[in-house]
Amino acid sequence: xxxxxxxxxxxxxxxxxxxxxxxxxxxxxxxxxxxxxxxxxxxxxxxxxxxxxxxxxxxxxxxxxxxxxxxxxxxxxxxxxxxxxxxxxxxxxxxxxxxxxxxxxxxxxxxxxxxxxxxxxxxxxxxxx
Numbered sequence: 247x248x249x250x251x252x253x254x255x256x257x258x259x260x261x262x263x264x265x266x267x268x269x270x271x272x273x274x275x276x277x278x279x280x281x282x283x284x285x286x287x288x289x290x291x292x293x294x295x296x297x298x299x300x301x302x303x304x305x306x307x308x309x310x311x312x313x314x315x316x317x318x319x320x321x322x323x324x325x326x327x328x329x330x331x332x333x334x335x336x337x338x339x340x341x342x343x344x345x346x347x348x349x350x351x352x353x354x355x356x357x358x359x360x361x362x363x364x365x366x367x368x369x370x371x372x373x374x375x
Contacts (some may be wrong), residue, residue: 284323288345292324292336293357293374299334300351338363349374 318327323344324336333353338345341363350358350366358371366372 285345288323288338289347291322292326292345293349295321295326296334296336296349296351296357299328300355300357335365337365 318325320326320339323339325339326334326336328334334351335349337348346361346363348360348363348365350368350371352358352368356369357374358366358368359374360366360372
């Protein structure tokens with residue numbers, strides 16, 4: 247019976263490089279999928295906030311021109327704002343990276359969308375269904 251030699255323990259350089267290459271391929275596949283999921287989540291959060299704000303305004307007959315001041319906040323990659331003329335808006339803080347579409351809601355509860363990340367022109371806009 248022969249004993250293994252001391253210098254034969256551990257992994258070879260080729261084995262380590264193969265493992266690193268496999269991990270690299272897995273990461274290259276996963277990152278775009280995670281980016282798309284993040285964009286979708288940001289848009290869903292912005293749209294949900296707009297719907298809530300619009301329905302709250304409808305129930306109380308409140309618009310951005312009402313007593314509350316104009317405001318703006320950044321949350322989940324979208325800048326949400328309340329501006330006179332267009333009640334509520336949500337646009338990506340970094341178009342193409344944090345979100346793709348821009349949204350707006352008017353005092354009648356209508357939700358509008360643009361595909362380029364800008365504020366939709368009210369009242370002539372593409373409405374969400």
